[in-house]
Structures are given as C-alpha cells and as structure tokens.
Amino acid sequence: MKESPGVVDLLGVLAYAELSAYARMTEDATTLAPSLADRAALCELAVTEYAHFRLLRDRLAELGAAPDEAMSPFVAAVDAWHAQTKPADWLQALVKTYVGDGIAHDFYREASRHLDPSIADLVDEVLVDEGRSQFAVERVRAGVEAHPAAGARLALWARRLVGEALSQAQQVASARPELALLLVEADGGQADISRLFAKLTEEHGKRMAAMGL
Amino acid sequence: MKESPGVVDLLGVLAYAELSAYARMTEDATTLAPSLADRAALCELAVTEYAHFRLLRDRLAELGAAPDEAMSPFVAAVDAWHAQTKPADWLQALVKTYVGDGIAHDFYREASRHLDPSIADLVDEVLVDEGRSQFAVERVRAGVEAHPAAGARLALWARRLVGEALSQAQQVASARPELALLLVEADGGQADISRLFAKLTEEHGKRMAAMGL
Numbered sequence: 001m002k003e004s005p006g007v008v009d010l011l012g013v014l015a016y017a018e019l020s021a022y023a024r025m026t027e028d029a030t031t032l033a034p035s036l037a038d039r040a041a042l043c044e045l046a047v048t049e050y051a052h053f054r055l056l057r058d059r060l061a062e063l064g065a066a067p068d069e070a071m072s073p074f075v076a077a078v079d080a081w082h083a084q085t086k087p088a089d090w091l092q093a094l095v096k097t098y099v100g101d102g103i104a105h106d107f108y109r110e111a112s113r114h115l116d117p118s119i120a121d122l123v124d125e126v127l128v129d130e131g132r133s134q135f136a137v138e139r140v141r142a143g144v145e146a147h148p149a150a151g152a153r154l155a156l157w158a159r160r161l162v163g164e165a166l167s168q169a170q171q172v173a174s175a176r177p178e179l180a181l182l183l184v185e186a187d188g189g190q191a192d193i194s195r196l197f198a199k200l201t202e203e204h205g206k207r208m209a210a211m212g213l
Numbered sequence: 214m215k216e217s218p219g220v221v222d223l224l225g226v227l228a229y230a231e232l233s234a235y236a237r238m239t240e241d242a243t244t245l246a247p248s249l250a251d252r253a254a255l256c257e258l259a260v261t262e263y264a265h266f267r268l269l270r271d272r273l274a275e276l277g278a279a280p281d282e283a284m285s286p287f288v289a290a291v292d293a294w295h296a297q298t299k300p301a302d303w304l305q306a307l308v309k310t311y312v313g314d315g316i317a318h319d320f321y322r323e324a325s326r327h328l329d330p331s332i333a334d335l336v337d338e339v340l341v342d343e344g345r346s347q348f349a350v351e352r353v354r355a356g357v358e359a360h361p362a363a364g365a366r367l368a369l370w371a372r373r374l375v376g377e378a379l380s381q382a383q384q385v386a387s388a389r390p391e392l393a394l395l396l397v398e399a400d401g402g403q404a405d406i407s408r409l410f411a412k413l414t415e416e417h418g419k420r421m422a423a424m425g426l
Contacts, residue, residue, distance in 0.1 A: 019249075019252070020243075022239070022256070023239050023240070023242070023243040026239045026240070027236070027239070035281060036229075036281040036284055037280070039232070040232065040266070040280075043236070043263060047263050050256060057253065067249070067253075068248060068249040068250050071249055072249065075249075
C-alpha cells in the first residue's frame with residue numbers, strides 16, 4: 001500500500017510527542033505529587049503514553065522508516081513546548097496532563113478523519129485510552145472549589161499551554177508542508193489550517209469548562 | 214492465610230524501589246541517552262519496572278494493606294540512594310541500571326528462597342523479566358573496549374553503587390527488624406545478614422565481570 005507522503009511525518013511527530021509526554025509526566029509525578037497514590041495515578045497515565053509511543057514506533061518500522069529519523073525533525077518543537085510549560089505545582093501538572101492529552105487526541109481524531117486507512121487502526125487503538133486523564137479533571141475541580149483564587153491562575157496557565165502548543169504547531173506546519181497538507185487536505189489545503197486551529201481552540205474551551213476554569 | 218509479619222514491609226520496600234527505579238531510569242534515558250533509540254531502549258526497561266510496581270501495589274491491596282503506608286517507611290532510604298548515585302553520563306546510567314536491577318533481583322531471589330508462599334508467585338512474575346537489562350551489559354562492554362580508560366572509572370562507580378545500596382539496606386534492616394528477619398530467618402536470624410550481604414557482593418562481582426569491569 002502506498003501511504004500519503006506525510007504519513008511518516010505524522011507518525012514521527014506523534015511518536016516523539018508520546019515519548020516526551022511519558023517522560024515529563026513521570027518527572028512531574030515524581031517531583032510534584034502530594035502523595036504516593038497521586039504519584040502512581042499520574043505515572044499510570046505516563047506509562048499509557050509510552051505504550052502509544054511503542055505502537056507508533058513499531059508502525060514506523062513496519063512502513064520501512066527508521067523511527068529515530070522520523071522523530072528527529074520534531075524533537076526541537078516538542079522539547080521547546082515542554083521547556084516553556086514546566087509546571088510549578090501539582091495542579092498545574094494535572095492541568096497540563098489533561099490539556100496536553102486533549103490536544104494530542106484532537107490531532108489523532110483529525111488524523112483519523114482525513115487519513116490513510118493504513119494508520120486508522122492505530123489511531124483507534126490510541127483513542128481507546130480516551131478518558132484516562134479524567135482523574136485529572138476531578139482533582140482540578142476539587143482543587144479549584146477548595147481554593148477559588150487558584151482558578152484564575154490555572155485558567156491563565158491552561159491558556160499558555162494551548163498558546164505555546166499552537167505556536168509550535170504553526171512552526172512545524174510551515175517547516176513540514178506535507179504533514180500540514182495531510183491534516184487538512186480533505187478540506188482544501190493550507191488555508192484550512194486556521195480552521196483546524198479554531199477547532200482545537202474550541203475543544204480546548206470545552207476542556208476548560210470541564211475543569212471548572 | 215496468615216503472612217509473616219515482615220511481608221507487608223517487604224512488598225512495600227520493593228514497590229517503592231520499583232516506582233523510583235522507573236522514574237530515575239526514565240529521567241536518565243531522557244537526559245543522557247546519546248540517541249532516540251538508546252533513549253527508547255532504557256525507557257522500555259523503566260516501563261517494566263513500573264509493571265513490577267503495579268504487581269506489588271496490587272498485592273499489598275489484596276493483603277488489606279494501604280500501599281502508600283506500606284511504602285512510606287522506605288521512601289527516605291531509596292531516595293537517598295538515588296540522590297547519592299545520580300549518573301553523570303550514559304555509561305554510568307547503564308551501569309546503574311544493570312547493577313541496580315541485579316541487586317533488586319538478588320533480593321527477590323533471596324525472598325523467594327525464604328518466603329511465604331503467598332508472594333512466591335509474584336516473585337516468579339518479576340523474575341521472568343530477568344535478563345532484560347542485558348542490553349546495558351553489551352553497551353557498557355563496547356564502551357569500555359572503545360575507551361579502556363573509562364573502565365577503571367566505571368568500576369569505581371559500580372563499587373559506589375553497591376556500597377551505597379548496602380549502607381542504605383543496613384539502615385533499613387536495623388529500623389525494620391521484622392523485614393530483616395524475613396530475609397534471613399531460615400538461616401538463623403540477625404547474624405546472617407552479613408552472610409546475605411556477602412552473597413550480594415559476590416553476585417555483584419559476577420555482574421562486574423560480565424560488563425568487563
């Protein structure tokens with residue numbers, strides 16, 4: 001089967017995003033969780049991200065692509081996002097988990113709408129884990145109810161998370177036009193990137209509401 | 214079934230050791246691995262440690278113990294070991310993985326010799342993963358062959374790893390006599406701790422030889 005030219009790019013960026021999310025969530029859990037049970041709950045999510053990384057890497061190998069080479073064009077953008085969004089406390093870490101996971105799921109869903117059947121089953125496998133970050137929502141809601149002043153601060157934090165993500169995504173899209181075309185081609189090309197970003201922003205708004213922010 | 218009084222302690226210390234090993238190996242992989250493939254190889258081991266943590270935590274819960282409470286007496290000792298043995302480079306990280314994993318396996322094996330049948334199956338499940346850190350041995354051997362001067366430095370490093378581990382273990386053993394008795398009781402009590410430690414040192418020597426150190 002012939003894949004669209006951006007498929008290796010798509011799998012590469014998602015693979016590196018999952019590998020990094022795993023490491024950052026593990027670090028946040030270890031340094032910020034207020035109890036061992038909370039630490040384990042966030043590590044559980046981190047390990048799920050690692051399982052997604054494994055699926056994506058194996059699929060790259062099946063397509064005859066070197067996983068390292070497929071990921072490397074995206075290392076700088078993903079690392080930059082994490083460097084600019086290092087949580088300062090446990091609630092920030094939970095908001096980052098839920099928001100970051102949500103953005104990733106939006107991309108998977110967008111990909112499954114437009115994409116190559118060759119990776120549709122993989123996307124389905126990843127989306128099975130949808131809702132695993134729900135525990136983060138409940139903790140954040142409870143945290144904000146207990147300390148209403150924290151709500152405004154966390155709302156700003158969430159806005160920064162999504163803003164930095166869209167800014168990195170925009171840079172990636174202009175550096176990798178084939179990847180960008182893959183996500184929007186069914187709707188008519190480059191101009192529709194802004195529609196895609198508007199959609200992500202809308203979904204983000206729903207997530208904010210879910211957290212009570 | 215009635216468990217020996219130290220069983221909850223044993224499961225608690227192993228659970229926290231696995232949870233920490235997972236986090237530290239993930240951090241070392243992310244910050245020190247020379248390539249994305251190496252990073253993924255060490256993360257793969259880290260995720261296996263997490264799976265062991267999950268088994269131990271679930272077993273604690275089945276025994277009616279609160280996992281957090283069972284782990285908390287050992288947090289300081291395990292964290293101290295990691296703080297004193299932070300690898301400075303990739304080869305140190307690999308040596309730490311192999312040596313640390315080896316010491317843990319010696320404890321599991323010692324436990325399976327003396328222990329309560331109630332946890333024997335769990336120990337077997339963990340020991341199935343024996344040999345997963347073999348890739349570390351091969352990388353270290355190759356690294357030492359390429360740079361013989363690194364060998365002496367890594368040998369000192371490995372001695373420090375095991376020395377710090379035994380020193381923490383000794384403190385844990387005197388703070389938790391029931392745990393210590395559990396590991397040695399079949400051989401006649403407290404005095405045999407030194408025999409156990411001698412055994413661990415002997416196994417450590419074999420691992421050093423395997424790495425060419």
